[in-house]
Amino acid sequence: MRLRYQFRFYPTDEQALELARVFGAVRYVYNWALQLRSDAYRDGKEIGYHESSAALTALKHREDHAWLNDISSVPLQQSLRHLHTAYSNFYDRKAKYPEFRKKHGDQVADYASTAFSWDAANRNLTIAKIGSLDIRWSRSFKSEPKTVTISKDRSGRYFVTLTLDEAINPFPKSGINAGLDLGINRLATLSTGERIANPKRTSKFVIKLARAQRALARKQKGSVRHENARLRVAKIQAKIGDTKLDYLHKTTTDLVRRFDVICIEDLNVNGMVKNHNLANAMGGAGFCVLSRMLEYKCEWYGKELVRVNHRFPAGKTCSTCGHIGKSLPLNLSEWTCSECGTRHDRDKNVAINILAVGLTDNKNARGGKHQTRESSTLKGSTRRSVNQLSKHGA
Ligand SMILES: [Zn+2]
Numbered sequence: 001m002r003l004r005y006q007f008r009f010y011p012t013d014e015q016a017l018e019l020a021r022v023f024g025a026v027r028y029v030y031n032w033a034l035q036l037r038s039d040a041y042r043d044g045k046e047i048g049y050h051e052s053s054a055a056l057t058a059l060k061h062r063e064d065h066a067w068l069n070d071i072s073s074v075p076l077q078q079s080l081r082h083l084h085t086a087y088s089n090f091y092d093r094k095a096k097y098p099e100f101r102k103k104h105g106d107q108v109a110d111y112a113s114t115a116f117s118w119d120a121a122n123r124n125l126t127i128a129k130i131g132s133l134d135i136r137w138s139r140s141f142k143s144e145p146k147t148v149t150i151s152k153d154r155s156g157r158y159f160v161t162l163t164l165d166e167a168i169n170p171f172p173k174s175g176i177n178a179g180l181d182l183g184i185n186r187l188a189t190l191s192t193g194e195r196i197a198n199p200k201r202t203s204k205f206v207i208k209l210a211r212a213q214r215a216l217a218r219k220q221k222g223s224v225r226h227e228n229a230r231l232r233v234a235k236i237q238a239k240i241g242d243t244k245l246d247y248l249h250k251t252t253t254d255l256v257r258r259f260d261v262i263c264i265e266d267l268n269v270n271g272m273v274k275n276h277n278l279a280n281a282m283g284g285a286g287f288c289v290l291s292r293m294l295e296y297k298c299e300w301y302g303k304e305l306v307r308v309n310h311r312f313p314a315g316k317t318c319s320t321c322g323h324i325g326k327s328l329p330l331n332l333s334e335w336t337c338s339e340c341g342t343r344h345d346r347d348k349n350v351a352i353n354i355l356a357v358g359l360t361d362n363k364n365a366r367g368g369k370h371q372t373r374e375s376s377t378l379k380g381s382t383r384r385s386v387n388q389l390s391k392h393g394a
Pocket of ligand 1: 318319320321322323337338339340341342
């Protein structure tokens with residue numbers, strides 16, 4: 001199984017300087033190629049990976065861009081590949097149009113196997129033009145790293161992410177399946193009636209963040225004090241993000257352990273963005289992170305995730321008799337079916353409907369091989385990207 005493990009590392013001063021140059025060059029090339037492709041896109045033309053790669057070679061020959069030659073060519077090339085993937089996701093309607101990368105955003109540089117060496121006996125990772133890294137190995141692994149990603153987050157922390165081929169023991173089958181209704185007030189309601197709360201924001205962090213943000217607003221832009229205040233805000237936000245991610249990891253692993261087939265609504269990115277209420281409540285990409293985690297963990301542990309088309313009227317369909325009633329007002333948490341008289345918990349009813357449709361879809365897909373193939377090509381390349389998306393690997 002292809003996995004991604006992330007570790008923290010501490011660069012020397014020289015390495016930090018060199019990495020700043022690498023991140024800058026990677027960002028520069030990414031934005032330059034994005035401009036190139038955007039101009040073409042506006043003219044109704046398309047520039048692919050190979051054309052942008054040829055253009056980069058030409059750019060490096062220009063005198064005013066000679067500095068690019070001091071940087072290992074591998075992360076620059078990888079940056080063009082990432083842009084290409086971003087375009088593919090955009091064309092597949094899985095993501096928004098690619099955006100320019102900012103200086104203060106997360107910084108990333110990718111190294112293919114030609115640009116690093118791994119000494120398994122001494123657990124030593126050496127990167128081209130950077131040298132050996134001081135890594136805190138927080139977990140063990142047996143295989144050779146296939147790719148290495150070096151990143152620096154907004155709060156100034158450095159990480160190295162390794163792609164590995166590791167064997168994973170599947171979870172035993174439980175014989176129980178579940179439907180999930182993702183919500184605003186809570187993370188999800190299960191078809192069993194169980195409710196999963198949203199990750200808690202501890203008030204300690206909320207107060208700290210508010211204070212740091214007020215301090216940042218008082219500082220003059222571009223000053224050293226402003227930069228320090230920005231870092232403090234970013235560090236608190238990183239803590240909050242880590243806590244949230246931890247919670248999502250625990251929750252999703254628990255779900256995958258307990259259920260054999262998990263059915264969720266297929267929320268596409270564009271739909272999510274349009275639905276401001278949902279996007280805001282989840283603090284941005286929460287839903288996407290949750291469904292991505294479920295997707296790759298199901299694959300790791302031998303379980304199944306079924307995405308159910310979200311356009312079917314799960315909310316107003318009675319899960320007992322199948323009667324489709326009138327639309328319900330948003331604030332209604334319980335309702336009674338006019339046909340069979342069943343009293344429903346709104347969210348649990350949705351979850352049961354999602355489970356029923358998901359299991360039927362799944363059965364049909366397995367029954368007819370043609371259907372499987374057809375629907376998997378229609379739905380695009382979600383499977384392909386499963387393992388590219390995990391961040392912490394657990
Ligand atoms: Zn009914």
